[in-house]
Amino acid sequence: MSTDAALRLATEADLPTVAEVYLAARAVAAMPPGIHPPDDVRSWVRTWDLTEREVWVAEHGGAVVGFANLTPTWLDGLYVDPGAQRGGIGSTLVELAKSVRPDGFGLWVFEVNEPARAFYRRHGFVELERTDGSANEEHAPDLKLVWPGADPLAHYRSLIDDVDLVLGDVLARRAALTRVVRDHKRTVSSVEDPARDAERELEIVDRVAAIVPELGPERVARIMHAIISESLDASR
Known part of the structure; x- marks a missing residue:
């Protein structure tokens, strides 16, 4: 089939056909x-x-013969x-998505779906995150891809800003828990400045390093040492 396809916004009347294409x-x-029966999928799309x-x-x-499902920030x-x-319709839909979301958008793809990953790479998407799939219904490893839009640096920085907000919340929670643990140790031991638990800190490093293998255990150890040290210092 050629790429000579007409594109338009769907109406509610199109949704049953969209479900069949899906x-x-x-x-x-x-x-x-898929984990849902076809009739459940049809009901969901409607x-x-x-x-x-x-x-x-x-x-x-x-x-x-095809569709693209867009939210303000995602190609769902x-x-x-x-x-x-293999007639260019997928590419046409991707280019349409770029035209209506010029500031960029993200999508998720299963890790095993190499044809889709290759397709999106050809269209300028970048693989940003990899998960073990525990958050999706199929519990299958997946990847977050982004098309960074007309101004990639601005898009990437906006994503960093979002992550930094989460990181700030995590650091605040970590510092609060460190303070509580230190106060508990002081109460039960009557020691003003209890010793750190080196064995437990090594366990923490191992767990975190398994989540971010790209950093490696040595870098994670330095990061965790700094977080724990500064949290303890703030609690004094």
Whole structure:
């Protein structure tokens, strides 16, 4: 099939067809099996609120053969009917998404879905995060990808700002817990400045290093030493 497809915003009347495209495309994709029965998926798609998301459909020969599901900051799904794949419709939908989200957006893809990962890499997406899949329904490892938009540096910095807010909250909680533990040790031991637990700190380093293998144990050890030391200092 050629890329000669018409693009338009979906209406509620399109949602049943969108559900069928989703089911057909997912059935042949390099993805973990869906965990919901087809009829549940159909019911779910029919509940999509088109005032809160943009669902763009690609039509060919009067039939909907693909769609892109966009929120303000995410591409929540892009699927093309198997009979219409490898004809450029997916690329057309991605380029449309870029045009309506010029500041950038993110998406999630399963780690095993190498065809999709390669597709998005060709379109300028960058793999940012990798998870063990514990947060998705399939419990399958996945990756967060972003297209950084017309100003990549600004987009990346906005993502860093979001992470730093989370980091600040985590540091505040860590400092509060360190203070409570130190006060407890002082109470039960009658020692003004209790010794640090070196064995436990090594266990902490091992756990954190397993989460961020890119940093390696030595860097994680230095980071955790600084966090614990500064938290203890703040509690004095």
